[in-house]
Amino acid sequence: MNILLIEDEAHVSAFIKKGLEEASFHVDVAFDGYIGKVLALQNSYDLFILDVILPQINGLELCRIFRAENLETPILMLTALGSTDDIVAGLSTGADDYLVKPFKFKELLARIDALMRRKENRVINPVFSFAGLEINDFTKEVKRNGHPIKLTPREFFLLKYFIENRGRVKTRTQIAESVWGNSYDTGSNVVDVYVNYLRNKIDKDFSPRLIHTVTGMGYIFKEGEE
């Protein structure tokens, strides 16, 4: 999930970025409205978080611009304490939700969660099980046939991505975009390397294989043997 955060106060944006990354989102930060606009139009994000008060172009104006550009990406506005007018204005210019500063981080997460899922209409169970593979998003534990497996964060994201897209062929580009973030475009073989790591951990000593190569296309996560 790629999020664009447009917020000029350095300590606030650092706080939000760090927290969201801990919650396994990719976050790009823009420190003023203009840069925010450029980033938003050049890349594809799943969510915008906008401060109302911004240098260059303010948050409300940005909302209007994004909607005028037909971006349907959900928008979450951040507004200072007590400025009810901003809220009304924000929601009327196309924002989907708002949050009053200062806020508790868990509240932000809950709202993001609501926005994303409402849109995608998909609920991911924190505990998932498939062909003897169990993953628990609370404890970040992964097991295959009962054997605990230790994954690095990157490997864990990749596995989650495969699970979310099980049964569908995914190209390296698609995988890189989701798992590494869309600022990532070097012609490297990271995806291959990480698929290899993951295979060694979750497929090597077990059957059936779950990660399959589709030559010339990419990879697919499914139960069937080939």
Place this chain on the structure above:
Amino acid sequence: MNILLIEDEAHVSAFIKKGLEEASFHVDVAFDGYIGKVLALQNSYDLFILDVILPQINGLELCRIFRAENLETPILMLTALGSTDDIVAGLSTGADDYLVKPFKFKELLARIDALMRRKENRVINPVFSFAGLEINDFTKEVKRNGHPIKLTPREFFLLKYFIENRGRVKTRTQIAESVWGNSYDTGSNVVDVYVNYLRNKIDKDFSPRLIHTVTGMGYIFKEGEE
């Protein structure tokens, strides 16, 4: 004591929140059923207060969901005047008590009191014991394998937080938010330092280790070795 209040009417929720905070509870408010659900599943509360009529997911449905997720947290339903059907339905879906709006605040307090006491009697002992670790919330004494351990107040809170959230990975942000009460705070490694203090006192000379690092994510409190 952490309470999650799920109530969409702003004046009602503000009233309840204020009153409960004066009675020294910590209160999170969700304005619709979906956000309520997310908050409930992501954090640990001692009590839910649910309105029956809510946007997104209604109170009865929430009850059912919480029970299906094996949350044993007591549930107090708020229901509009005279709707006996709601009451019956609520209690049958897993609510522990109900209150008919409008209500007197002291009545709410009395019911909360009763629920909490019932809960304390059956689940949370002021004396908690886990893998050779004993903590006594009355005397604030902590022992590991019978050896008394002296903790500073902050260390004690941190330990309690870990115990309440045992089995779940908690990020630094979440920990800081709950144990330090910070909003916006990054430029510090207090959490790391205190985890280190705590480890030296409760884990260093004992086995199994209880506080585990999950790189890139945070910490988890559990018995398993790694």
Place this chain on the structure above:
DNA sequence: ATTGTACAATGAATATTCTCCTGATAGAAG
């Protein structure tokens, strides 16, 4: 009131461990 001691809380500095990624080569597929 003032000093002094003890300890708690915190941020910064340093040390250590772990993860990520690149680039090269070997191997498989078409």
Place this chain on the structure above:
DNA sequence: CTTCTATCAGGAGAATATTCATTGTACAAT
């Protein structure tokens, strides 16, 4: 044979652990 994929190893860099110095606070002794 050519293109695509798998695998490996090591350095760069990030994340975490640990130590250190500073500040604040409680409280007893002067």
